Amino acid sequence: MTAITKQKPIAVGFTARVLSLSAMAVLGGLLVGGVGFANIPALHNAAHDVRHTLSFPCH
Template sequence: MNKTQVLYPNSTSTSKLSRALSLLSAGFLGVLVVGGVGFADMPAVHDAAHDVRHSLAFPCH
């Protein structure tokens, strides 16, 4: 048993949970940003991202 495991017997499960939360949050943020630029139908967002939507082949109009 190494020093870390002695100090934190549950460190592996805590670390796994922390890792899963990090991946989930980063993935959610990514979906939110890509979804906002590519799909948000608010006129202001559509206008600002118009050329990007066409250039990146998102369905537009």
């Protein structure tokens, strides 16, 4: 016998959305910026290409 249950959607408040989007933006900025200054040429070049793709001036 199988029971079927309905799940209610989880309500996410405005503050939680803003906080999560802000955290993602900061993490993304740190990732692109941190990798851009890496001593490994492959990582640096990858970050450099991403900056150009996003129209971010880097030089």
